[in-house]
Structure formats: C-alpha cells, structure tokens
Amino acid sequence: MSDTPTLGALLATARRRLKDAAIDTADIDARLLLEAATGASRLDLLAAADRAVAPGAADRLLGWLDRRAAGEPIGRILGVASFYGLDFILGPDTLEPRPDTETLVEVALAAVRDGRIAGVSPRGEGLRFLDLGTGTGAIAVTLLAKLPGARGMATDLSPGALAVAKDNADRNGVGDRLDFAQGDFFAAVTGSFNLIVSNPPYIASTVIADLDREVRLHDPLLALDGGPDGLAAYRTIVGGVHDHLAPGGLLAVEIGWDQGEAVDTLFRASGLVEVEVHRDLGSRQRVVSGRRSAQFD
Known part of the structure; x- marks a missing residue:
C-alpha cells in the first residue's frame, strides 16, 4: 500500500482482510470500520473513492481490522452499538x-x-x-x-x-x-x-x-x-x-x-x-x- 492510501484502496483492503478471516459480514463491517476510522460517509466511499486518507486514520483502521479478524465485535471495537x-x-x-x-x-x-x-x-x-x-x-x-x-x-x-x-x-x-x-x-x-x-x-x-x-x-x-x-x-x-x-x-x-x-x-x-x-x-x-x-x- 502507498504512503497515502485512498478510500477505495482501504475499503478493498478491509474487505479482503475480513473475508480471509472468514467474517460472514465482511463487506458491511469493512465499510463501518472505514467510515469510523476516517470520518468518511457512505456517499464518500462511492463518489470520492480516490480521496487520500491520512496515515493516522489508515493505521487506526488496520488495527481495528486485526481486532475484527480475531473475532472482536464491531460494537466493542467502536465502543458503540445501534439498537x-x-x-x-x-x-x-x-x-x-x-x-x-x-x-x-x-x-x-x-x-x-x-x-x-x-x-x-x-x-x-x-x-x-x-x-x-x-x-x-x-x-x-x-x-x-x-x-x-x-x-x-x-x-x-x-x-x-x-x-x-x-x-x-x-x-x-x-x-x-x-x-x-x-x-x-x-x-x-x-x-x-x-x-x-x-x-x-x-x-x-x-x-x-x-x-x-x-x-x-x-x-x-x-x-x-x-x-x-x-x-x-x-x-x-x-x-x-x-x-x-x-x-x-x-x-x-x-x-x-x-x-x-x-x-x-x-x-x-x-x-x-x-x-x-x-x-x-x-x-x-x-x-x-x-x-x-x-x-x-
């Protein structure tokens, strides 16, 4: 990955990482984690996939992906759940x-x-x-x-x-x-x-x-x-x-x-x-x- 990854590249990386870990909800989990890590909206992921992501946000996402791949629920990682x-x-x-x-x-x-x-x-x-x-x-x-x-x-x-x-x-x-x-x-x-x-x-x-x-x-x-x-x-x-x-x-x-x-x-x-x-x-x-x-x- 380059020093300045884009939203689209990070989303692809996230999906691949979670699918390799056999996470059934890999696609939606990848999107939720990326949005939380970068502050991007769902629309951003569609319309601005080539937007560069700050290294700190990318590193945060990669750390969260490791935790999700190890079985930690999304809500525990983000500290909040929807009900x-x-x-x-x-x-x-x-x-x-x-x-x-x-x-x-x-x-x-x-x-x-x-x-x-x-x-x-x-x-x-x-x-x-x-x-x-x-x-x-x-x-x-x-x-x-x-x-x-x-x-x-x-x-x-x-x-x-x-x-x-x-x-x-x-x-x-x-x-x-x-x-x-x-x-x-x-x-x-x-x-x-x-x-x-x-x-x-x-x-x-x-x-x-x-x-x-x-x-x-x-x-x-x-x-x-x-x-x-x-x-x-x-x-x-x-x-x-x-x-x-x-x-x-x-x-x-x-x-x-x-x-x-x-x-x-x-x-x-x-x-x-x-x-x-x-x-x-x-x-x-x-x-x-x-x-x-x-x-x-």
Missing part, C-alpha cells in the same frame, strides 16, 4: 445490544399502544415500567424514547453497567424519566409496576464454553450465565411478580430459542394469564409475555 435506531455506548460490564432483543421492545410497545395495559395511554401516560438487568439500558431507554409519557426504573447488579445505562439515558434525552437501582433483579426495588421487562442471563452454564467467540470472549459472564438449566433468572423473576407487578400489568422477558415451553410453564405456574410465546423475525422463539389478572394472588 432500534438509537446509539448506545458499551462498557465491559454490558452486553452488546442485539437485534433479537428488539422483539422484546416490540411486544412491550404493542401492549401499550393497543391499550392492553390498564390505565396507560398509547403515548405511555400512566405507564411505570421496570427493566430488570438493564445492561446498557437499551430496552428502557428505547421504551422511553418511543413512549414520551412513560417513566421507568432500571436495575442491574453491576455498578459499571448502571453507570453506562445512565450515560445512555442522558445521551438519548430520557435521563429525567429513568430511575436506577443497584441490586440483583428485585433486591433493590420497592413498589409495583404495570410493565416489567427483562433480557436476563439465559445460557445454561455448561453451554457457555461452546458459544461463538464474539459472545464468549467479549460479553460479561454475569450477563450470560443462567445457571445449570438456563432458567435460574426466570424463576427469580416470576417469584417477584406477586410483590411488583400491578393487577392488569404485563411481564415480558427475552428467552433462548428453545426455552419457550419451559418459560411458558413457569409463567402459568406463577398465576399469570394470557401467556404467549412470541417469535422474532427469524421465526425463533424470542419472548414470553403474561399478564397479572385482577384476581391474582
């Missing part, structure tokens, strides 16, 4: 938000907008929700961004994760409507909520060593390990609905693709009604929801 059209800063104590989790947000938004949560308007007036194990805050912040009348509380066992979530709430303009509590699930929570959501750890302990390297090497174990059968967090969550889910309120949780029946059973055993298993865009089981009836005890 539901919003940007979220990442930290070592947080998962990288993934598109699958957008299904959980969709289920919650649909319940609000369709008037299926008592006393809550389609814009979220009257809604007070709880996000258990918030991580980056992606779920809570997105709900608040889409429901301008809502308020929420987010919990996490990790103080580092809570600091990241607070930052993300402020960056996305909803920090004044989101409270935080440090603790394991309901441990630091008082009061009741008419919506409870969670993307808890749900990977069986014995399976973690077999996960893709992008997850196994870069996501925090605390946010992955769901105990011997992957269901430990769900047992804790359904055990708290008696004290924290208001009558007529909705509980919705993300699940692993093969956990629908097991979590459905836990929901029904806890007394929840109208239990549903929702599928993601890939037709995989992704969310279980259930409602607390007025007769719930």
